[in-house]
Amino acid sequence: MSAPAKQISFEKATRDGFHRLFQFIEGANLNFSRIPMTAPVLTSIVPGAGPLHSSAYFVRLYLPVKFQSTPPLPLPELNLKPDSWPSHCIAVRTFSGFAKDENIVAEAEKLSMSLSRSPWANSTSTKSEYAYSIAQYSSPFKLIGRVNEVWVEMDESALDSCKSNGVATY
Numbered sequence: 001m002s003a004p005a006k007q008i009s010f011e012k013a014t015r016d017g018f019h020r021l022f023q024f025i026e027g028a029n030l031n032f033s034r035i036p037m038t039a040p041v042l043t044s045i046v047p048g049a050g051p052l053h054s055s056a057y058f059v060r061l062y063l064p065v066k067f068q069s070t071p072p073l074p075l076p077e078l079n080l081k082p083d084s085w086p087s088h089c090i091a092v093r094t095f096s097g098f099a100k101d102e103n104i105v106a107e108a109e110k111l112s113m114s115l116s117r118s119p120w121a122n123s124t125s126t127k128s129e130y131a132y133s134i135a136q137y138s139s140p141f142k143l144i145g146r147v148n149e150v151w152v153e154m155d156e157s158a159l160d161s162c163k164s165n166g167v168a169t170y
Contacts, residue, residue: 001024001060002082003017003020003058003060003079004017004079004081005058005059006056009101010043010057010100010101010104011100013056014041014059014099020080021041021059024072024075028074028078029074029075030074035067035072038061039136039137040062041059041136042060042136043060044057044058044130044132045104045131045134046058046131058083088153089154089155089156090151090153091111091114091115091124091154092111092149092150093107093149093150095110095150096146096148097146098146107148107150108131108150108152111150111152112152115152123154124153125155128152134150134151
């Protein structure tokens, strides 16, 4: 399920989008279904799409398998939409702490630098509508040992295989 958020700030967009998604999983849907929380909460950044050419965001929650084929319809005032991502390749970089306006760009740049030194240099997708996404796995109440990732979509045609052969660090 996806919540578009036209905010100037990644943090504000994530908070706003998550708040609406949380209402949805708590029963703010047309059949009043309560839906188990999943991880990660994913915030995708669309550069230059917002006001004054700032970024726009899409905050997403994966639905449990039970709800994926026919998700409950969200209440209209939540401004949510079902969103289906086809299978695709992504490059991932893990980071700790809280994902904030001050550090997400630096984390995306670190992933970009790693990719530039790897066999997958110049393999990021030009078809993707998102510059990158931030996946947050930890509860906001967890202060230590937090897990986040920055994701960038890869161009499958430039890769021999999308299947993981393990972990590579560059």
